[in-house]
Amino acid sequence: MSFENLSVVTRGGIHTVTVKRPAKLNALNGQTLQELYAAIIDASGDDKVRVIVITGAGDKAFVAGADIGEIRSQSPVEARRFSQFGQNLMSMIQSLDKPVIAAINGYALGGGMELALACHLRVASRNARLGLPEIKLGIMPGFGGTQRLVRLVGSTIALELALGGEPISAERAYELGLVNRVVEAGELEEAVQNLAAPLTKAAPEAVRAILQATLQGADIPLEAGLALETARFALCCATEDMQEGTGAFLEKRAPQFKGR
């Protein structure tokens, strides 16, 4: 599959999708959103892909937002479609059964912040700036930002970011629990690899179960979430990988999971 505004590469089970519109700081126009959807769906169905990494081309931006020129030219009906498509993309990413890591190598603003929020793990370079500046354009986040940010950090911080529109530093994002790691710009790729590599060797059913129980469980009552956890736990225990993992522990050796 080839794309105009993305590059994709799979190495060692890690599939990296790079948004490539550097002249526009990787802003998401309609075509790039469509390409991201196709690239990620394609990777999600590929057994060789164990982890997906999303990043931006160049050293300045992850994604500087939805494409402002395109937003400006939309009718209200087109704007609704644009928002719904963006939301569908972000929801699809969040609900994948493979871990998705955002490698935030610079500005993650508006739709870029929303893309990062939909990923399961986030690593930021020290020069990254994250924010929801839509209010300064007379609009609001439309790719799930108001919903995911409040769930991650609560309404006090979510409203400060969305109403103020001012981006925050990578360090502040780390303090708030918005990113998992902050590293020097030159060390971002290595830090992401270090996070991703063990996941490429993990038992796929355990990875799937943890992602789904954690994320689906967060939006349902506790009792229902606990029932989901029990069901997924039992399913993990029905796998050959459970026999391998527990056997390897008892035999004091490294497990070799096979995804069965």
Ligand code: COA
């Ligand atoms: N949509 C469309 N184009 C964008 C863009 C976006 N979200 N973000 C940046 N660009 C374009 C700029 O228009 C400029 O294009 P040009 O060279 O053709 O004029 C190019 O990318 C470089 O951006 P520039 O503003 O010159 O870089 P900068 O270093 O001075 O500022 C930012 C960087 C990120 C602070 C600034 O580009 C910005 O505020 N971008 C918009 C962020 C935003 O509001 N996102 C939410 C959108 S809903």
